Amino acid sequence: MKSLDPTRIGGIILGLALALALSACSAVKLGYNNLPHLAYWWLDGYVDFSDEQAPRVRDEIAALHAWHRQQELPRVLELLGRMEQLAPGEITPQQACTVVGEVQARLRSIGEQAAPGAATLAATLSGRELRHMQRKFRRVNERFHEEWVAPPPPQRHAKRYEKMLERLETIYGPLQDPQRELLRARMEQSVFDPVRSAAEWQRRQQDLLQVLRRLAHPGQLREGEARALLRGWLARSEQAPDPAYRAYQEALLQEGCATFALVHQGTSAAQRDQAVRRLRAYQRDVRDLMAQQP
Numbered sequence: 001m002k003s004l005d006p007t008r009i010g011g012i013i014l015g016l017a018l019a020l021a022l023s024a025c026s027a028v029k030l031g032y033n034n035l036p037h038l039a040y041w042w043l044d045g046y047v048d049f050s051d052e053q054a055p056r057v058r059d060e061i062a063a064l065h066a067w068h069r070q071q072e073l074p075r076v077l078e079l080l081g082r083m084e085q086l087a088p089g090e091i092t093p094q095q096a097c098t099v100v101g102e103v104q105a106r107l108r109s110i111g112e113q114a115a116p117g118a119a120t121l122a123a124t125l126s127g128r129e130l131r132h133m134q135r136k137f138r139r140v141n142e143r144f145h146e147e148w149v150a151p152p153p154p155q156r157h158a159k160r161y162e163k164m165l166e167r168l169e170t171i172y173g174p175l176q177d178p179q180r181e182l183l184r185a186r187m188e189q190s191v192f193d194p195v196r197s198a199a200e201w202q203r204r205q206q207d208l209l210q211v212l213r214r215l216a217h218p219g220q221l222r223e224g225e226a227r228a229l230l231r232g233w234l235a236r237s238e239q240a241p242d243p244a245y246r247a248y249q250e251a252l253l254q255e256g257c258a259t260f261a262l263v264h265q266g267t268s269a270a271q272r273d274q275a276v277r278r279l280r281a282y283q284r285d286v287r288d289l290m291a292q293q294p
Contacts, residue, residue, distance in 0.1 A: 048132040060117035077286045084279040091264045096257040119226040122215035137205045148194035161187040172271040186259045
């Protein structure tokens with residue numbers, strides 16, 4: 001389930017640069033270069049921008065994309081290089097979590113960059129757009145319930161297993177039966193709780209709607225308050241106010257890092273070579289994207 005989030009554009013950017021559609025090198029460059037269009041289409045599905053809002057939204061997305069190409073792709077390249085260095089040897093859960101932490105830092109950077117433009121655009125939202133957003137949230141929540149909450153645990157475990165298997169095989173190539181059994185067992189033992197996750201996403205959605213309602217009346221805000229409100233929402237999305245949920249989130253993170261480390265531990269030399277080649281191909285793609293003029 002995905003909520004409307006200014007960093008979501010950044011997440012799409014970073015995801016494409018790191019992992020999304022990486023089964024073919026050209027897919028990365030094609031996806032990244034088409035991001036302004038894709039991001040607008042995704043956002044419009046949540047907001048239903050008016051004819052007056054649409055050009056401003058496109059301009060803000062284009063500016064964020066250009067900034068990311070210039071400022072963030074070099075950092076993505078560095079991260080991919082460090083991942084390549086790790087791939088041939090053993091990887092500890094701590095090392096895996098360090099990579100996750102670096103990805104999160106890059107997303108925070110994108111959120112900071114996007115905040116001023118997002119605040120300006122939020123001031124143009126009317127009741128029509130906010131009602132459209134509420135309906136979109138409701139549909140997203142219903143779909144998440146159908147796909148993750150309603151099915152019995154074995155079905156949920158199998159679905160998470162298939163998704164994780166696909167991601168790992170993108171890096172290592174086909175996994176062998178013992179590796180698959182390990183992954184399947186980890187998914188069956190996971191602390192993942194879709195009811196808990198859904199409740200937190202809905203909290204973020206309502207939090208965002210409250211913030212946007214405040215931002216829709218810029219004349220009532222002090223200078224700098226609009227950006228502060230949006231940054232506050234981003235901070236609460238990254239670190240939930242509820243300590244129990246933060247503990248759950250941390251448990252999921254540690255579990256994911258441990259699962260990746262265990263699977264990597266069982267990979268063969270050929271599979272690790274495949275991972276190195278894949279990471280080098282990603283780096284070539286990122287260099288090509290950096291060299292292109294926006």
